Amino acid sequence: MLTAYFDTNVFIIGTLQPDSNSRLILREIKKENFKVILSDYLIDEVMHWFKINKGKDFASMERLFIMSLPSSVIVNDFEWSLFIDDWEDFVADIDDLPHICSYFAGEANYFVTANRRLTEMKIKDHVNFMSAKEFIENVCGYDGIDTVNGI
Amino acid sequence: MNSNIDVVRLSAKDSAMIDKFVRVGEFQNKSEFVTYAIKKAINEVILRELEEKSRTTSPMAQKDVDNLLTEIKEIRKKLWEGYAHRIF
Numbered sequence: 001m002l003t004a005y006f007d008t009n010v011f012i013i014g015t016l017q018p019d020s021n022s023r024l025i026l027r028e029i030k031k032e033n034f035k036v037i038l039s040d041y042l043i044d045e046v047m048h049w050f051k052i053n054k055g056k057d058f059a060s061m062e063r064l065f066i067m068s069l070p071s072s073v074i075v076n077d078f079e080w081s082l083f084i085d086d087w088e089d090f091v092a093d094i095d096d097l098p099h100i101c102s103y104f105a106g107e108a109n110y111f112v113t114a115n116r117r118l119t120e121m122k123i124k125d126h127v128n129f130m131s132a133k134e135f136i137e138n139v140c141g142y143d144g145i146d147t148v149n150g151i
Numbered sequence: 152m153n154s155n156i157d158v159v160r161l162s163a164k165d166s167a168m169i170d171k172f173v174r175v176g177e178f179q180n181k182s183e184f185v186t187y188a189i190k191k192a193i194n195e196v197i198l199r200e201l202e203e204k205s206r207t208t209s210p211m212a213q214k215d216v217d218n219l220l221t222e223i224k225e226i227r228k229k230l231w232e233g234y235a236h237r238i239f
Contacts, residue, residue: 008223008227009219009220009223012219012223013211013219015201015205016205016208017205017208017210017211018202018205018206018208019210020210020211023202026198027198030191030194030195030198041230041234044230045223045226045227045230048226048229048230049222049223049226052222052226053222058204061197061200061201062201064193064197065194065197065198065201068190068191068193068194068197069194070187070190070191070194077234077237077238081238084238093224094231094235095224095227095228095230095231096227098231098234114216114220115220115223117220147210147211148211148212148213148215148216149213149216151211151216
């Protein structure tokens with residue numbers, strides 16, 4: 001089964017933007033055609049953003065949504081930290097490292113993000129980065145929506 | 152693992168259908184099927200509710216995306232400090 005790691009921005013945009021490729025991805029996840037790799041770090045980020053910007057109730061609902069995603073696996077800090085030594089020299093911002101390491105720990109095939117800066121780091125030669133639009137078109141096999149950065 | 156035992160009334164048809172899935176090896180037992188089905192239903196109901204809440208949101212422009220990425224970066228930096236303290 002294909003496996004994908006979706007960055008924080010995919011969950012936030014997918015939740016808030018009806019006409020976005022990220023929303024299409026959230027719908028695709030329900031079909032269980034691929035496995036979703038999550039991490040404690042990712043869930044913390046999503047929760048923090050929603051708490052700050054949408055309030056506690058919305059954040060709790062988002063948490064429940066993420067925790068109930070079918071075909072998902074959560075990589076915890078003990079697991080992703082095992083990969084830090086291998087990949088820290090390939091990432092310019094150390095705080096991005098948990099996401100990269102979770103991608104490797106979860107043996108993901110795709111890393112979906114709108115974060116162009118991340119996709120331009122040295123790590124790009126080892127991680128299969130793609131935008132939400134590219135994921136919809138190349139993996140799900142239908143036309144994505146034209147949006148800024150393919151979000 | 153903490154778990155609750157809940158009794159669920161199923162129609163004979165549904166119950167037989169689940170038994171069939173178990174027999175053909177799709178699920179290890181009836182309980183696994185029910186857990187799977189409930190998780191899917193919860194996810195679907197919440198996604199519908201979240202979609203409802205964001206129905207009137209206008210499309211994001213480049214500056215909105217940039218702002219969002221900056222906000223996430225700020226959160227990421229703070230979170231990393233906590234995680235790094237635990238890991239190293």
